Amino acid sequence: MFKLSSWFSAGVLLATFFAAGAQAEPASEVSIPFEKFQLSNGLTVVVHEDHKAPVVAVSVWYHVGSADEPTHKTGFAHLYEHLMFEGSENHKESYFRPFEQVGATDMNGTTANDRTNYYETVPTTALDMALWMESDRMGHLLNAIGKPELDKQRGVVQNEKRQDENQPYGRVDENIQANAFPANHPYHHDTIGSMQDLNAASLADVKQWFKDYYGAANTTIVLAGDITPALAKEKMQKYFGDIPAGPPVARQQPWIAARTTSTRGEMVDQVAQTRIVREWNTPPAGDAQQPLLNLAATVLGGGKTSRLYNRLVYQDKLADDVSVGISPFALASKFELEVDVKTGVDAKRVEQAVAEEWQRFLSEGPTQEEIDRARTRAQAGFVRSLEKVSGKSVILASGQVYRDDPAAYQTDLARLQAATPASVLAAAKQWISRGDYTLTITPGKVDPGKAEIESAGLPASKDAPKAKFPVKREFSIVKSDLDRSSGVPAVTQFPDLTFPSLQRGKLKNGIEVILAERHTIPVVHFDVLFDSGYAADQGRKLGTGSFTASMLDEGTTTLDSLAIARQRESLGAILATGCNLDTCSASLNALKSQLDPSLQLFTDVLRNPAFRDADIARIRGQWLAGIAQEKTEPTGLALRALPPLLYGAGHAYAIPFTGSGTPESIQSLDADDLRAFTRDFLRPDNAKILVAGDTTLAEIVPKLDAAFGDWKASATPIPKKNLGHVALQEKPRVFLLDRPGSQQSLILAGSVAPSTKVPNNLEIKTMNSAFGGVFTSRLNLNLRDAKHWSYGAGSFLSDAIGQRPLMLYAPVQTDKTAESVSEILREAQDLIGAKPLTDSEILKVKNSDVRSLPGAFESTGAVLGSMKNIVIYGRPDDYVQTLKQRIEAQKDSDIEAAAKEIVHPQALTWVIVGDLSKIEKSVRALKLGDVKIIDADGKIVR
Structure with a gap:
């Protein structure tokens, strides 16, 4: 919707x-x-x-x-x-x-x-x-x-x-x-x-x-x-x-429409690299072979340990990514292979390697160890989906609607448990040994007027089954005494929020441990948080922080990348590393039953990264492909261009907000750069360990002490990040970025706003929600509901320790670009001028924020997210528990003052990504300010 x-x-x-x-x-x-x-x-x-x-x-x-x-x-x-x-x-x-x-x-x-x-x-x-x-x-x-x-x-x-x-x-x-x-x-x-x-x-x-x-x-x-x-x-x-x-x-009847011959198609698109997609039609959801084919998909292309990933990415270095999966539907399913071909590699070489591995699988079948790991992933993914009631409702509803049995998942889990290498191989031979359609998508210019697909597709078939009516039944209604004319039932009472109290401890080396107990499912979440982030790239090669974090689980001094992935899958652990604007982190999501070995693997990854040259080269290739991909996406282009324009040279935030860096910086990164970043930032005296889930402080601190208590920091001081003050622009600026053939223009306008840590952050948040942060906000109701020029428009405040950006965002149909810019500008001017937020607009947001609290922390992941915000922005431990009172205590006058403090129409920097042949003239005619044309790297070309 x-x-x-x-x-x-x-x-x-x-x-x-x-x-x-x-x-x-x-x-x-x-x-x-x-x-x-x-x-x-x-x-x-x-x-x-x-x-x-x-x-x-x-x-x-x-x-x-x-x-x-x-x-x-x-x-x-x-x-x-x-x-x-x-x-x-x-x-x-x-x-x-x-x-x-x-x-x-x-x-x-x-x-x-x-x-x-x-x-x-x-x-x-x-x-x-x-x-x-x-x-x-x-x-x-x-x-x-x-x-x-x-x-x-x-x-x-x-x-x-x-x-x-x-x-x-x-x-x-x-x-x-x-x-x-x-x-x-x-x-x-x-x-x-x-x-x-x-x-x-x-x-x-x-x-x-x-x-x-x-x-x-x-x-x-x-x-x-x-x-x-x-x-x-x-x-x-x-x-x-x-x-x-x-x-x-x-009811439509199952119709797999399996094909017996291979066919091909080609497509040109505004993409960064060639992609190969192969598809087979397979049995529908609920079929006894569906779980077997899911296991086959995981073994063939379900992540780093899969056969195709190992062959194409690790061994032959022909691809940046490969995946295999199933899209299950009621009448038939789609079994699909997707490969992103490394730039400069002949797609035919990739297809040949895929064919060899596919045939080897169909000849030999999977091993028992491969089946066991794939089954572990599937079963436990299901278990984790049960934490929220919304997840359980989907499982029950799909079973009832498609199979007349809310407990149909039990059948699937039993079939999964009974699967053997032989049964998986038999299903694969029947369904994915022939009859594929291969589509190759290559980079190129797209005809702007071409709205239909390049191929007319398959002709009609004589084998179509006829839809069947259900057995005739007699239904009746019951007269209701409900008076609907009185309108929507009033809700006058609301339940209180339940949020676990934070508990604190310390390891022998001083690392602080913060715990929130949550015993709903047998899972424990860990997050080791470092004060660093994209902003720590300052004085370094852009992208160093994110690249370093991504390399942590690519090899330790005793385990290579594949060994880490195999252990993680066997344990059922979810391990992730990465950065955002102000922090980097390493996280672990472990089943309680496998807590000790999972924590041992996590510790090894965090403390003993190897940064091998071969792994750096592999990840560098994928990283460069990711940057190239960002430069083909409207949002990626805008997020790369706008922040450097807002913050100016020398500021730690004057970087692409994707955190990926530039091709030049990533190309030059080496192991010494990664070790230096690790030494400077990913260290025990710059870390806090957050824990949420099925454990206690008495239980978890000794385990963490054994894992991290003897971890020593380097003697060098932690570098300081330059988060100095940035003045507002004195007049509007407009930067246009050409994306020929675009069906829409992406409008992103920004200005700097105070830090998330400011005392009136709640008032700023409430103001932004009413202006552009919720579905019924002013911006969305204007451009989507009233004008229907956009699928959705809004305003966003990215959290930051330093001055954060306020961004106004709208993807709009090309022929309404200039008009949409005018409407966004008018809404911003009205907010701080002729039409300040009304009492009802403010009350709507306050009510929603307060009353959503009981449902907002249903998952352990949501609890951990709030804990991270408490740590990063220096909030009190009872911040969530006292949030209701503080939201309700906000004054309309303070929220109106926040609007005038934050929203500055005359200081906006506009970045508009679209087909300049269709939008440049009309945008210039608005006379917002100086108009410059920039390229995908944010450089002015005219």
Whole structure:
């Protein structure tokens, strides 16, 4: 429904459990208890009790997706998903507003091939409100939809399509689907549909879609969290019992459409390197062979220890990355290989190496050790997904909708547990030994007017199975005494936040340990935090900090990169290293049952990095490819260009905010540079160890003492970072960056703002949320809802110890670039002038911030994130526990003052990435200020 670019997104992707990596648990021990019942109108309800937090996840799944769209009606399922957020007959305004007021989290809607779902996690006391809202749009929507609403969401969806296709490789999936499935297959087209069909959608069409598919009998609702089945039955009957079942829905039948011959296609795109994608059609989700093929995918291309990664990246050095995975759907699945070819390498050499490894796998099969590691990753990834009630609701809903069994995951886990090398090999031979489609995407210029895929795709097939209607049943409604005319139920009480008290200890060498106990799942999170970050690159080669951190798990004095990866997978440990603007860190997520060996591996990685020349060369190649990729992405280009312009030469923040450095600096990095950074910053006297999860201070401090207590710092002092004061620009500046053929322009305007550590940080945050930080903010309601020139617009304050950047952000359709700049500027001027934030705008944000607290810390990872902020920004240990009172105590006058302190329209530096042949003249005509043209490195070219 709504997303910003990947850099700004706060959303969470819930992948299938096979995709996640973690420690295995026996399948028999994994359980999500539930009770299932059905209302007389056919609505299916699944209830899972979990009282660890006072929240309930509401997950509403309609069994309809893009696979159900008839010819020339592509994109209807997704378009209708958007219309469901327009308001209903008894709530005639944005669907998001009531949910913002009660502090809903994890709220959105999505459309896939086989279903459309809507979901939110709300405080327990707001459950009636959530069910009223969901039932009102299910049973009372049609009269609230008119042509204005349709036209608005049509425009928003078309900008979503433009935004997606404007990304590198953004048109690949459309090509794959057209060439993977026959023209009459439900999966032949992608979910978002064609511009032509979206333009042709009429009001009568979309209303008929609702009548055909949005009945109660075609719906499953999962309630997971702080609720009982008895209460669920009462409330579901109250709110949904009078909604008609709807007409019977014909179910599309499984159609794998496996191919017997190999075919090829080519595509030119604005990309940094050649990518090869190969696809096979395989059985649908729920098929007995699906878990076996998932194991095969992991062995072939599931990370560093996989066969193809080892051959192409480590051994032959032909590729920067390779992956193999499955996209499971209800009618068929896609088994895909993806290889990013190293610049300068002939793609044919890569294909030959892939073919050799593929054939070797099909001849010999996987080893037992490979199967064991792959099974461990799959099973434990599933276990970790159970921490949040929203994750459990997805598992139960998908089982019910696709397989009429909320516990279908148990079958999959049992099949996974029973897999053998022989059974995996047999499945691979049957499904991935022939019939692939290979698409090669090469760098080049894209025809701006070319909206369709390069290939017409497969022709229709005579083998299409006919959709089948379910067994006829009689449904009935129950008369309701609910008075909907009184509007959305008021929520007057809210549960209190539960957040663990922080406990502190010290190791023998003085390293401080900070612990938050959380015993919900048997997992312990560690984060060793160093005061450094991208800002520590100052006086060094740009990218040194991030590159050094990334090299920590690439080899120790006793283990090479692959040995580390194998141990990590066998233990089920998740190990990560990296940097942000002000800090670098090494983190470990370990299963309690494997805590000691996991901590031993973690210690070795952190204390004994080898920085071997061969590993540096391999990572350097991948790093340079990443920088090249950033220079093909609109957001990456803007984030590389804007900060140096804002902060000026000599400032530690005057660097690309991606932290990746420049090609020249990365090319020149050597082991001595990495050792010097490690000596200066990644040291015990510059570290704090944060721990959250299933442990106690008495237990964990001795373990950490054994691991780190004898770690000694070098005698050299820790270098100081220059975070000196930067003055505001005296007048606006405009920098244009040409990206020929872009369907959209990315607008990023910035100015410097005070540090996150300032006393009025909460007031600044509240102001920013109302202006551009939430869905119903001024900027988004203007450019998305009112104008529908963008899929989403907003303002962002990146946290920083020094002066942070305020950035105004909007990807907009090309022909509305200048107009969008004018609207953003006007909104900024109004905020500090003629139209300051209203009491209701401020109260909306304060209410949302306070009431979302109980659901915001459901996961241990979220707890650890707050702990890091407490440490980095010098906050008191009870910061989270006292946040409610401080949010509520904010004064409107102080928030208005924060706006005037932070927002300076006359000092904005604008970076606009787009097709200059179409936007330069109109942008210059705005006369905002001096206009300069810059290249992908931020250098002025004219």
